Amino acid sequence: MIDNLPSIRPDRPNIITSEIEAISFYRKMNTQETVVEMLAGKYVLVEEFYSNGLQVLSELKRNLQLRYKEKSFQGQRDYRSAFREASHRLLLKVEDNELVVRKSPDIGWLKNLYPDVSDFYISFPEVQGLNSSWQWYQKGIVIDILHLSLHPFYGTYFPTRFDHLVLFDKWLKTYKGDRKKAIDIGVGSGVISFQLIQSGFLNVFASDTNKNAIIGVSQESVRLGINDKITLSYGDLFTDCDFQADLIVFNPPWLIAKHKLEEGIDKAIYYEEDLFPRFFEQAEKHLAPKGKLVLIFSNLAQVIGENKLHPIREELEKNKRFSKEQQLQRSVKKSSKKTKRTDSRSNEKVELWVLTHKEKNE
Ligand SMILES: C[S@@+](CC[C@H](N)C(=O)[O-])C[C@H]1O[C@@H](n2cnc3c(N)ncnc32)[C@H](O)[C@@H]1O
Structure with missing residues (x-):
């Protein structure tokens, strides 16, 4: 089911329709x-x-x-x-x-x-x-974890390395909670939503601020015959989501922006300072009492010396909303076996954080 799709038109490159010199x-x-x-x-x-x-x-x-x-x-x-x-x-x-x-x-x-x-x-x-x-x-990207190929729509983020998906898959196999409702914030090309549905979730609400991502996932869901299990919302974070979920997943952008963000794919890579505080504030309201909040992150910013702050650690230290239940990590494989990576990115790791509501008496 697609909530506000009929009213959105994809972002596309500017063109000139008049005669030009x-x-x-x-x-x-x-x-x-x-x-x-x-x-x-x-x-x-x-x-x-x-x-x-x-x-x-x-x-x-x-x-x-x-x-x-x-x-x-x-x-x-x-x-x-x-x-x-x-x-x-x-x-x-x-x-x-x-x-x-x-x-x-x-x-x-x-x-x-x-x-x-x-x-x-x-x-x-x-x-x-x-x-x-x-x-x-046309060619599609083979996603081994899903046993299928995805066909990313123009202007949509899609993964070219898969370590974070492997890590999430590993954790999902150990997940023992209810599988009625999940929320996938920042759906991109749909990988995480499709993982959730394949693992038995009955209903996934997925949002993105990139119109093309929403249009693309809507088409992919129809092609894969799972459009009755996914509700798509073009908008910020939990816009139009009116329920509490057993599981909330967010694979956010990993680098803090030093420039004014443009609409579209820029927001898949860079985040503005208020993104995480706003996310955690709203996630607290949308997470069922026994639900799990999963964030996929990376030490990329630290590795390339960009910033010392870690928005998830900061949330746990500053606010009393969530407790850390688990933190998994996995080294990022180099993209080609032939290239020996001697750069600083050889220390890159993807992280998976599992948070729960903080017990009131903790
Ligand atoms: C790193 S990509 C992850 C995409 C996909 N979930 C995956 O794992 O491949 C982050 C996604 O979050 C989206 N995004 C960024 N800020 C957002 C916001 N405030 N609300 C909803 N989506 C957002 C981006 O447009 C992008 O599609």
């Missing part, structure tokens, strides 16, 4: 001069072949690397921001929801996300993002 770029043209024009603020339209756009981007990179030689954190940040700004002036033309240039990838999102418009211009980097997302969506 742009320099047409053909393979034989001088790429360096074209990039100089682009940096001066002109739009450039890729003509003939898709690869002509790659040629312009690679020249833009070369040009900006000469201008931004500073290797400091700020220097590299300035470089990336200049690249982002200029590269979005490199455009591709879409007609009948397909790219016009030859030898370009087939990207179904150009049709699926734009049912209301067939002809438009879109920036080359956005097309690269859509293309990579479409490949994942």
Whole structure:
């Protein structure tokens, strides 16, 4: 069941639907001069072949690397921001929801996300993002724990490492409480909700502040034939949840934000300072008296020296709402067997925290 789905439309890259003044770029043209024009603020339209756009981007990179030689954190940040700004002036033309240039990838999102418009211009980097997302969506990601593949919707967080899911699965197999109602905050591509349903929970309420996550999980639930067991809510934390659950699970973002968060996938990685205090305050009200509150976290922030604070430890120390019942952890496997990880992330561990209501007389 999907509560507020019919009223939401997916987030999608911005497009230009009006006629624009742009320099047409053909393979034989001088790429360096074209990039100089682009940096001066002109739009450039890729003509003939898709690869002509790659040629312009690679020249833009070369040009900006000469201008931004500073290797400091700020220097590299300035470089990336200049690249982002200029590269979005490199455009591709879409007609009948397909790219016009030859030898370009087939990207179904150009049709699926734009049912209301067939002809438009879109920036080359956005097309690269859509293309990579479409490949994942088509191919699917095998989730061993679930014995199935998930097909993540455009703009949705999906796991590429699975240690936290293994840890949660291990704990779930030991769980002895009721399996009537669960809440999954920050559903993403749905992995945790699907784990809960596979393990016998009759009803899962799942929320996310990312519209595309909600739309994607809704489609996946129908495909997997479990849509009668899941209630989806597009909104913050426990919005529209009016019951107490036997189990609440939250795999939150793991790094504190130092920038203003954008809607969408940014909120899967970074959290604002008030997220955890707000979560714990509301979780206390939505957890059944004998319920378990499970948080999946990581020592990533500590490992990369980002901050010393740990929002779950802080909650347990400062407030008298919850007691720690269990804390499990597991080392994060490197993503490829071939790469020897010598960086600081080799100490990375995922953590699983199991909390319960604090006994009033504790
Ligand atoms: C690290 S991802 C986890 C996704 C999924 N549960 C998983 O384990 O793969 C965190 C998710 O929480 C969502 N999120 C962040 N802040 C939220 C909030 N205030 N309310 C609901 N969801 C939120 C993000 O959009 C993202 O989908």
